[in-house]
Amino acid sequence: MIIPQTAGQRLRWTATDAWVLTVRTLTHWKRQPGMIVAGLIFPIVSVVLFGYVFGSAMAVPGGGDYREFLLPGMFGQTMVFGIATTMTAVLNDKSKGVSNRFRAMPMSRSGVVVGRSLADILNSTLELIVLIGCGLVVGWQWRGGFGDVLVAVVLLLWLRFAVVWLGIYIGLVLPSPEAGGLVWGLLFPVTMLASTFVAPTLMPGWLGAIAEWNPLSATVGAARYLFGNPGLTGDSWAAQHPVLLAVLWPAVLIAIFLPLSVRRYRRISG
Template identity: 40%
Template structure:
């Protein structure tokens, strides 16, 4: 365990230094949610049944959940870039734990996400979003978001390691943009057609978004009648989704890293 942590820490430091010297992707991924918050909050909000302020209170947790889900894209891109540029092969020749490299990569993503979430929250506060449940609720919501981001980063790491090329990983990562649209991140599920509502309520992003709303005491935290289990129990559902993804993709990514691309 000590070897894993020390080796993972070395990879973590390498990833943070890499991000510092190439900040373009980091800036893009952190500014996009703010742009979407301003656009959805002030453009779409006026066209919805919810009043503008109430919709922005609904929207901010949804965008936080969508940002957490972005670990799928960044994990995929990072792993594919290292794998197809020979960095992963060089790591594999070193006397280090096989889980250290994916652990360091996902931990670095988690730290940058934690820091990058702060500007989004500040803009949300300026637009009228409030945490009505106090510090305990805010910390619980932040924990749910980080756990889900960590799980999605492991999913992305595995997909990046099995990708056919760096370009293919980038294209697939860009396609994941649609996932929050098929959830309750931006709109309540109550008005959706029955088949689409079922898809949205079983989408892990919906559970996380609703859990953040519930923990923060925001609008839209109440599940509609007949909602699927993750939507009816969002906190438990989001934790269950995250743990299930970790149980599946941590060993898959570790074994794939150890085996290589052959």
């Protein structure tokens, strides 16, 4: 095989291999639809549990229906769980020797991790569509225009794309799938310590400040604003500029973990 020499050749090489890896991952999911269903069970159960069981006792700052407050939070939480989903897939490839086979092939090192991220974002789009449909069934609705709804969906997927790179990096660093269980455990407090289920203004002062600056809170707040849902309160800079932060936080995560993931993969591929 002729190794690409110019920047254009290397870019085409990376893009081609990334697409091949994307199709490979999507084919696996197509043959194992239970994986997708399992990923949707938790958010659907949470919507029913919090929306109907606890919803009557939950307060929304400024008034409004709690289910309309809750659903954007569930959309955001599901996107963040992409960390563990991607991490698990990367760890499984390592443990089964798939990564070793990739190393033995004339493949672009960047294309392998880029392909994983592209497959995940396509799967995430499907997840988000299903969750929005479930939200409409339980009484949630958006009150903004179609353009605002589209921007909200893009921001949710933008967050998912960012945390996918964090998941890839963690999967490349951890030694075994068993070690990944710790990450699943940490995701719950991280996603709870945000505006997912409760407005930060109802939390103790120091805890509310942490929750307001959580990247998840920024995306959830932006989604609530764009969907026209209740719960947008707070005097802090973070609470007043959720859309801007929903753009910046994922950009920072991508800027950090995309090059780290590519570098880590290249290092273990030596």
